[in-house]
Amino acid sequence: MKAYIVTICMFVLTMSCVAQEPELVRPETLPQGFVLIVKDNSGMANQENPIYLASSINGWNPADEEMMLSGRSDTRWQIVIDRNLHGVGMQFKFTLGGWDREELDGAGNSIANRSLGLVDISQLKPGERPVIELEIPEFRVPRSLAEQVREQGIYRELQVTGDIRRIEVRGGSGGAENATRDLLIWLPEEYNAPENSHKTYPVLYMFDGQNLFEQLPNVPGEWNIDETLTELIHNGRVEPMIVVGIPHSGEHRIQEFMPFGAYKGIEGDGKACMQWIFDEVMPKVNRAFRVEMNPSSTAIGGASLGGAMALYGASENPEIFGKALIESLPMLSNKMALQVIDESESGIGQFYIGMGSQEAGTDSENDEVNRKYVEWAKEVDRALASKSGLSRNQHKLVIGDEHVHNETAWSARFAEAIEFLFPAE
DSSP: OHHHHHHHHHHHHHHHHHHHOOOOOGGGGGGEEEEEEEETTOOOSSSSSSOOOTTTTTOOOOOOOBBBEETTTTTTTTEEEEOOOOTOEEEEEEEEESSSGBBTTTSSOOOEEEOOOEEEEEGGGGGGGOOEEEEEEOOOOOHHHHHHHHHHHHTTTOOOEEEEEEEEEEEESTTTTTTTEEEEEOOOOGOGGGGTTOBBOOOOEEEEEEGGOEEEEEEOOOOOHHHHHHHHHHHBBBOEEEEEEEEEOOOHHHHHHSSSETTTTTOOOOHHHHHHHHIIIIIHHHHHOBBBOOOGGGEEEEEEEHHHHHHHHHHHOOTTTOOOEEEEEOGHHHHHHHHHHHHOOOOOSSEEEEETTTTTOOGGGGGGHHHHHHHHHHHHHHHHHHHHTOOOGEEEEEEETTOOOSSSHHHHHHHHHHHHHHHHO
């Protein structure tokens, strides 16, 4: 009996020795790489807003296309790290394409950088990648530039000539789909007079609206639209009108205000931005104010990328915008702008183009670039006038002498632009 017991014990001991011991290693040491599978408990990620891996192995880029996770059929997200990290530890976080949309803990706080735990390679076949499962409680909801300046108190007491109203709008494009911002609506002095209670007014929609009526910190100037229009209306040179300033969305400005194409790896989402203006911005303005709703009384304008959007919006939608104010159209959009003009069915009913003679700066080393800017403005003016079938008095090109690319220059040219587009009868 004792011999039998000893035999059984020896068998158990032998079997326990055969059982494979766990072999725990860091995933970064595996030449075959590893797989991350992520569950988004916030529900914010979707096809238009995918999850990105920002980490120490990609310079902490929050929108690296090579580190974009793929959606799975089980509603989770996945990324395969198939590069050999040679044992270099990886720290990381997940984003929705920007640090204003980084992952948070369940209490809405930023989290410490993530790192990978050990994996048991004894359970893997040769060359098999370990699968690491993670969860994201929530993402930060982006704040627009308008929301930030409201918190700082910059928009609390606007010192303007005339009457400024605010309307909160939601959405946008290019990453600003979940943002909110305040439209700034300037009304002429006569708007609130009892005798004008049934009068309607032409309207000018302007991009980068936060710089139209006041000078913000770290900005060289403002458009001075309130002072300029008040004086021109008072002197009978411009008809009384409404101006709607559409502030940009902060870090997403390039993507939101670029009609299409790409610049420095950023894909333009201007088509969606224009649709947002039609669906969200204009209906709210039309309901709240007495605006004339016909193309000849509706203009769209802006400078730089805002000018590109004005050209695009008016060319693509002549039944809505009959006039365009296009300032400092950037040359990065040259093929884009000419394509917009070429693909337009009828062009624009009336337009003004402004450009500085020293857009790139006043140093002599910029002389050649400045010359190209001026020639570029002339080329766009000719192409757009030809496409639109306009006579000389229906379009205007102004080259500002010694004007550079900033709000001060656009302010200096605004009076001539608005008097051309909306002259008093």
